[in-house]
Amino acid sequence: MELVKIHYDNKIVKAFIIASVIFGIVGMTVGLLVAIQLFYPAFNFEFQYTTFGRIRPLHTNAVIFAFVGNAMFAGVYYSLQRLLKTRMFNDGLSWIHFWGWQLIILAAAITLPLGITTSKEYAELEWPIDIAIALIWVVFGINLIGSIIKRREKHMYVAVWFYIATFVTVAVLHIVNSFEMPVTLFKSYSWYAGVQDALVQWWYGHNAVAFFLTTPYLGMMYYFLPKAANRPVYSYRLSIIHFWSLIFIYIWAGPHHLLYTALPDWAQSLGTVFSLMLIAPSWGGMLNGLFTLRGAWDKVREEPVLKFMVVAVTAYGMATLEGPLLSLKNVNAIAHFTDWIVAHVHVGALGWNGFLIFGMLYWVVPKMWGTKLYSTQLANIHFWLGTLGIIFYALPMYTAGVVQSLMWKEFNPDGFLTYPNFLETTTKILPMYMIRAVGGGLYLIGVFIMTYNLIKTAYAGKFIANEEAEVAPMVKSASVGGGWHHVLESKPILFTVLALVSILIGGLIELVPTFLIKSNIPTIASVTPYTPLEVHGRDIYIREGCVGCHSQMVRPFRSEVQRYDPKFAEYSKAGEYVNDHPFLWGSKRTGPDLHRVGGKYADSWHYRHMYEPGEVSNGSIMPSYKWLFEQTVDKDLTAGKISALRTVGVPYPDGYEEQANADLDKQAAKISESLKMEGYEVAPEAEIVALIAYLQRLGMDVKSAKTAEVNK
């Protein structure tokens, strides 16, 4: 058979690798900074653009979408061409994809510190950037599917299927979760409210982990691990079962992020059952990866590439066993809202994604530059620093999570909370936060060493921009005997549609009933829309990222109602959130829950607390928010906000936007008066006044109804 000469495009791979390493360093450095802020609040610099609430999303976005994202594209572009025996579909699209993605990252790096955020985790970017992400993702998709169509290899290797599932699912997730009503260029309100918003968000959030951090990396594992070990995957059959069962089951598991919340019970149980089922495909995949090295473990001892990959696959196994266990309601009751979850995600991020990326880079960079790795010894040092970094990160966080959770739940013999002051449970675990920062620091030092090693490697070799290959042209019946599945593998479009259908089934069955029951979320008559001043206050709460440390979800536990609502013992109900666009339940309690904070303290307490938290609560690690006292609320936006909220379903009367500012002035004057009586002079239009109005409103719908009931 006549062989044809083709050239694989290495230049685009190189670009994505450079971007990944640079943004990896940036993202991890910001991560280290936020870690330090938690035990040394002075590192917030009393500067609004560097406070924890604003730069924590910068850290998560940079690591997920810039570090892991760029490395994913590098891995996909490298392996896809070689698996399909073709150059990418279109070089122009490759570069549009590359630069588009970097511009999106730049936009995120600018807008997040400015407080321009939707507050929905891992989907914080505002609507114009959301549109850009969708467009660039489609460019990636066209390039991916186009390459598959023009391939010279009849059958699609399993890695390619994982890439297709990634493209299809991320597109669906991103679009569904990003429905929002713009107010200005930089501000929008989620289309969904309360419980529905929470369900959509965590359906997205969970599957972003599944289809952005997991499936493309499994594809890369199935390519790079056999390449690095120079032996085929342990079981190709198992990899196929792994693929279909993973994408079928993963999509259902999102509600496990919402156990014991106001989400209907049936949805919570659905999340738990599917999460437990996930152990099977996840461990099937892990074992398939590890067994690929059967009879080659001696190489693991010598070859840093394999060391990194073995730890990565092991971390994948650990995280995917832990995830289902965390989805059991009794385990979740302890772990949710604590640092246990932070430990869990970092085993995934640092161990699975990070180490697989490092393994891939140590293998692919020498190949693309046609040389050997500059220093195996430095790579080994990186390996040990990284491994120790993960251990020093995860262990203290597990300890901190369990210790704090048990302190929250402890009662004394008289039936009162042993630690009624939340702050006590936080200061107790500060030493753990310090050790965590050391772990993160070690990991980051390892990355610097890798960067040096890779740069030296590149300088020692010569970059092969277009790698030559000799391949056979595609023959219609190249191999036989694969049955119906083999037919499927040779039909990429059909395959893509089937993958889409299988993820849509889960998504639809999970989401549709929740939308149908809109009228069935038990309504609470006393729940009314926020006042215009409270709307502004809520937007400040969103801008400052308060949701990063404070939940608004009192779970139905005696320990929680006693702590947060001792008077009426009311946990949070679904009906309380019907006007919350977006929901602000939060996922982590570094500070106390705020859903019942209204009326708990005087206005002046909030005033002093926001100005200097440490002076009101001795030892508080909350940053001070001095700028809220100088900046003023933009009343020109009030009307637009009211009408946007009405569009998404908040029952403001028609024409209310006309009188909204008058109401706003009245309420602001009242708060400013009350502060003045206690000796605090503040302009009524200062942002702090709006924020106090919002905080004092939280939980009042239920509290005032209860008070009225009692008085009757």
Added chain:
Amino acid sequence: MYKEVLQGVDNVAIWPIISFVIFFTFFIVLLWWALTVDRGFVRSMSELPLEDGTDINQPANTTSRL
């Protein structure tokens, strides 16, 4: 509470049945395929990543082929 919620959905009983049928059928067929698939085909598929046609320009000093 959840019972009232679910009863409010039209023909709610069909949802779990549909999903069960889809899952069960799919996994049985998949399992059947995995058990009966041709060995030669599986071997050729699993060796795909190792044959990308670039052996022609493999420098002698690379460490990639362990």
